[in-house]
Amino acid sequence: MxxxxxxxxxxxxxxxxxxxxxxxxxxxxxxxxxxxxxxxxxxxxxxxxxxxxxxxxxxxxxxxxxxxxxxxxxxxxxxxxxxxxxxxxxxxYQEKQAADQTLGLLQEIELPSLPHQKLKSRMTIGEAAKYAGVAASAIRHWEKEGLLQSERHPENGYRLFTPADIRKILLIRTLRSTVYFLKSMKEIIHALDRQHVEQAKKLTEDAIRTIHERxxxxxxxxxxxxxxxxxxxxx
The missing domain is CATH 1.10.1660.10 (Multidrug-efflux Transporter Regulator; Chain: A; Domain 2)
Incomplete structure (x- = not known):
């Protein structure tokens, strides 16, 4: 040459x-x-x-x-x-950790028990925020983004969160700081809305494979x- x-x-x-x-x-x-x-x-x-x-x-x-x-x-x-x-x-690496935590949350039938915090069938926004370790303002923001849709108390109109809602909040908390998952977060959450846990798992597993490739x-x-x-x- x-x-x-x-x-x-x-x-x-x-x-x-x-x-x-x-x-x-x-x-x-x-x-x-x-x-x-x-x-x-x-x-x-x-x-x-x-x-x-x-x-x-x-x-x-x-x-x-x-x-x-x-x-x-x-x-x-x-x-x-x-x-x-x-x-x-x-x-x-942070995205990989978030993906692993997400898959773990989806595979666990029961929500994690936390010290001094009891999981109830219906929780106020303050109780939900405390249980999930996030600010109540963050939960309100995620509702505006269409990631959450809580029930309302029939008398006072206050938000009420079920254990299924808490699982979503924990997932969003895990995923919110990652770049990749912000693109597919709604797909995962909406799959849970439709009771399609297996679909949410598949989306997460696909994301993990993409992270491995990267x-x-x-x-x-x-x-x-x-x-x-x-x-x-x-x-």
Missing amino acids: SEYLKPSEIADELGISTSSLRHYESWGAVPAPDRGSNGYRLYTQVHLAYFRCLRAMFPGFGVGVTCDVLRSIQQGDVDTAFWMVNKIQAEL IRHQFTGVHQLVQLCQLLELI
Whole structure:
């Protein structure tokens, strides 16, 4: 192989078009190559390593983070790049924990018993909030979002929550801080509304499989990132 690589050679190896290479370059994710006397780009093995890394990181980290990481690498700031990667992996770990807790709640027939807190057949919003460990204002917000629909006391109109409602509140509390589950939370909760617990379990299990796929993609991307840094003698 010659000292320089043709755009078509890199594109063929990565299974993409040469226009994609130009897009990645315009994003600042790959160093601008030198130009020949004819104006053609003169890519090197370093450029190939950047392109490989970028393509490997996209599925696990997304376009935005990947480009930010590679811009930091170009500046020689490997620590910032690695911490950005670590942050995304930590967020995925939180989602995995939430998914596991959700599946556990769906598989448990009985709600967890909590010290000094008794589960009643009908609970006020204050009692429900205390049992679930959330603010009453949060429960009201989730009702407005269409995630909950409580009964009303026939005389005073106050909200009344059943054990089934408490289970939903516990699920929402578990899922609310995750990025992925915010997209499918309503599906899971509405499946419970229709008494389709098995469907809610399947949705959660599908989400867990997606999380497993993403962690594998992330480590594939990290592997290419480390190889790029070694080539650049940054580590």
